[in-house]
Amino acid sequence: MSVLEVSDLSVSYATRDGPVPAVRGVSFDIDRGQVLGLAGESGCGKSTIGLGLLRLLPRGTEMAGRAVLNGADVLAMAPSALGAVRWTQASVVFQGAQHALDPVIRVGDQIEEAILAHRSLTRRQTTARTAELLELVGLPARRAKDFPNEFSGGQKQRVMIAMALACDPDLVIADEPTTALDVMVQAQVLRLLKSLQMELGLSMLFITHDLSVLAQVADRLAVMYAGRIVEEGPAEEVFGSPAHPYTAALAGAFPRIGDEAFVQAPGGLDGDPPDPRDLPTGCSFHPRCPRVMDRCRTIEPPSFPAGTGHRAECLLLEQGAPESMPT
Amino acid sequence: MSATPPASESAGASGVPLLRVEDLHVTFAGRHRVFERQGRASARAVDGVSLEIEEGEIVALAGESGCGKTTLARAIMGFVRPEHGTIEFRGKPLGKDLRGYRREVQMVYQDPTGALNPRQTVYDSVVEGLRIHKVPGDEAELVDRALARAGLRPPERFLLRFPHELSGGQRQRVVIAGALALEPRVIVADEPVSNLDASVRGEILRLLLQLRRDSRISILIVTHDLALAWSVADRVAVMYLGRIVEVGPTRDVLLEPRHPYTRALLDVVPDAQDVGAIDRPLLTGEPPDPTRIPEACRFHPRCPALADGRAAEAGVEGACRSDDPRLDPIVAGHLAACHLAHRRPSGFRVP
Numbered sequence: 001m002s003v004l005e006v007s008d009l010s011v012s013y014a015t016r017d018g019p020v021p022a023v024r025g026v027s028f029d030i031d032r033g034q035v036l037g038l039a040g041e042s043g044c045g046k047s048t049i050g051l052g053l054l055r056l057l058p059r060g061t062e063m064a065g066r067a068v069l070n071g072a073d074v075l076a077m078a079p080s081a082l083g084a085v086r087w088t089q090a091s092v093v094f095q096g097a098q099h100a101l102d103p104v105i106r107v108g109d110q111i112e113e114a115i116l117a118h119r120s121l122t123r124r125q126t127t128a129r130t131a132e133l134l135e136l137v138g139l140p141a142r143r144a145k146d147f148p149n150e151f152s153g154g155q156k157q158r159v160m161i162a163m164a165l166a167c168d169p170d171l172v173i174a175d176e177p178t179t180a181l182d183v184m185v186q187a188q189v190l191r192l193l194k195s196l197q198m199e200l201g202l203s204m205l206f207i208t209h210d211l212s213v214l215a216q217v218a219d220r221l222a223v224m225y226a227g228r229i230v231e232e233g234p235a236e237e238v239f240g241s242p243a244h245p246y247t248a249a250l251a252g253a254f255p256r257i258g259d260e261a262f263v264q265a266p267g268g269l270d271g272d273p274p275d276p277r278d279l280p281t282g283c284s285f286h287p288r289c290p291r292v293m294d295r296c297r298t299i300e301p302p303s304f305p306a307g308t309g310h311r312a313e314c315l316l317l318e319q320g321a322p323e324s325m326p327t
Numbered sequence: 328m329s330a331t332p333p334a335s336e337s338a339g340a341s342g343v344p345l346l347r348v349e350d351l352h353v354t355f356a357g358r359h360r361v362f363e364r365q366g367r368a369s370a371r372a373v374d375g376v377s378l379e380i381e382e383g384e385i386v387a388l389a390g391e392s393g394c395g396k397t398t399l400a401r402a403i404m405g406f407v408r409p410e411h412g413t414i415e416f417r418g419k420p421l422g423k424d425l426r427g428y429r430r431e432v433q434m435v436y437q438d439p440t441g442a443l444n445p446r447q448t449v450y451d452s453v454v455e456g457l458r459i460h461k462v463p464g465d466e467a468e469l470v471d472r473a474l475a476r477a478g479l480r481p482p483e484r485f486l487l488r489f490p491h492e493l494s495g496g497q498r499q500r501v502v503i504a505g506a507l508a509l510e511p512r513v514i515v516a517d518e519p520v521s522n523l524d525a526s527v528r529g530e531i532l533r534l535l536l537q538l539r540r541d542s543r544i545s546i547l548i549v550t551h552d553l554a555l556a557w558s559v560a561d562r563v564a565v566m567y568l569g570r571i572v573e574v575g576p577t578r579d580v581l582l583e584p585r586h587p588y589t590r591a592l593l594d595v596v597p598d599a600q601d602v603g604a605i606d607r608p609l610l611t612g613e614p615p616d617p618t619r620i621p622e623a624c625r626f627h628p629r630c631p632a633l634a635d636g637r638a639a640e641a642g643v644e645g646a647c648r649s650d651d652p653r654l655d656p657i658v659a660g661h662l663a664a665c666h667l668a669h670r671r672p673s674g675f676r677v678p
Contacts, residue, residue, distance in 0.1 A: 184592075255558040
């Protein structure tokens with residue numbers, strides 16, 4: 001059963017020069033207890049999706065499509081109904097969330113505030129819940145009395161994770177939750193998120209630019225380029241045998257220690273991601289694609305199957321389409 | 328010290344490394360701050376580092392934040408004054424006048440957006456160094472050449488652009504062009520690609536490799552990313568709490584690490600092909616704090632080899648808790664500051 005069903009989601013930001021499309025017709029599902037990794041470079045629209053799902057985008061942003069969370073379309077909800085969805089059904093852990101804590105309020109009080117906004121609990125119950133949450137993320141309960149400046153970066157991110165879990169959400173949206181952290185701390189937070197996800201059976205949308213991180217935490221992987229999901233499938237398969245040349249290039253941008261192919265030869269692509277205001281014709285990846293064909297310049301590739309539960313938007317897959325496509 | 332193939336000829340020719348740091352110490356004084364309960368002790372950010380860089384060599388300086396790698400880079404640039412120790416360039420110790428040295432040793436920063444003045448055109452940004460150092464010759468021509476060498480071709484297309492009109496990768500190329508305009512012999516690059524998109528990183532790293540190949544520029548890359556070091560560096564130096572704890576040829580250090588700390592750092596590199604990597608044990612104990620460097624081996628309170636009895640088994644446990652290990656060679660060119668590593672020649676290979 002799906003916790004979240006997104007279909008044909010489009011998001012355009014309002015600018016002085018008119019609307020700028022950031023997300024262009026994206027569909028995906030997240031099953032209960034499943035982690036979907038959403039990967040891509042900056043500007044590809046991945047964070048826009050994360051924020052858009054909770055309607056946290058700036059005023060004037062146009063959204064179309066459906067985002068059905070636990071049976072109700074978030075995009076069609078009245079603003080008053082959104083308050084009940086945020087935190088209790090879906091919560092967010094941001095990149096650099098450390099800065100989201102109020103420096104002059106004790107950490108415990110900030111967690112209690114999040115609980116009390118959505119639950120009517122007694123003072124004692126709230127304190128107990130706060131202690132429970134802190135211990136859940138590996139911090140001693142007594143630290144509730146400390147101020148944010150007494151926590152390290154990794155500890156603050158743990159506090160933010162505790163807050164995100166405060167109201168037992170069905171879905172946690174984690175947007176680059178480990179990016180601003182140091183290597184060792186990043187590994188600790190990643191392990192914490194993974195173990196909480198398994199222990200609590202959380203469904204998660206894990207957004208990051210770092211494909212190698214996703215291969216370890218995600219069940220399924222969706223790769224975005226210029227506002228579209230260009231490949232989606234089981235995480236190991238997408239990483240191990242990518243069907244889209246962009247996914248292959250992105251995977252190649254993370255060298256593997258011990259792999260001779262990378263010695264004195266860092267991977268990656270030439271060129272830059274396209275400007276969303278001035279997208280290339282045909283396949284938006286064609287100007288950078290190492291396997292570009294003539295037709296790619298004019299034809300916008302539809303989605304082709306690339307294995308079981310694995311699809312990609314690339315004309316290279318077209319030949320194999322007739323026999324593997326269900327009719 | 329070890330010399331990798333591209334560096335060996337030059338080292339042999341002159342006998343002195345291009346850049347040499349000897350027993351460098353940088354300390355930041357502690358001070359009282361308003362919101363802190365007690366004053367801070369002084370921080371020994373760089374606590375006795377020796378390092379040599381040959382001509383045309385790429386050395387990666389790796390470690391967690393707070394290990395002192397950026398301070399070491401800044402000390403090499405002459406931006407912070409070392410309390411003790413020497414820096415020699417071409418065999419001569421740095422004197423009071425750093426101008427000539429600063430022209431030959433250039434720094435490239437992590438964030439190209441912050442390094443460029445948003446109100447200056449590409450031309451103005453690149454020409455600035457030439458004017459400061461009063462470089463003779465045709466200004467416009469030198470700027471053109473620097474831009475072309477940094478891969479911004481044709482240069483005319485970029486001269487009058489402002490930073491906001493460029494992509495992240497192009498901005499970093501402008502910063503590199505600004506450094507190249509002065510014809511440096513050494514580039515100190517502090518996390519040069521960590522603010523760039525994944526697909527663009529390779530492009531900038533390939534540019535650095537090309538500069539080394541074409542102009543035999545030496546490069547010190549400060550990075551937290553050992554996988555990056557694998558793809559570009561000839562040698563890797565791993566820092567922990569102000570000290571280099573292991574250094575050697577990239578292949579030796581990353582495939583056969585001798586210091587338990589290097590092993591621990593390697594264990595947290597996300598590896599997509601190794602899904603089980605997330606289950607490996609992590610370092611415990613307090614994160615490193617340069618205001619409180621432990622006595623004896625500075626890594627001993629967190630050392631997994633000490634905790635699981637390997638050190639005791641090898642009979643070095645006492646030494647780990649009482650003596651500061653020296654950075655000594657294990658095999659030629661591969662050095663580690665670890666009592667156990669010197670006892671066990673096989674190192675710490677993963678089973």
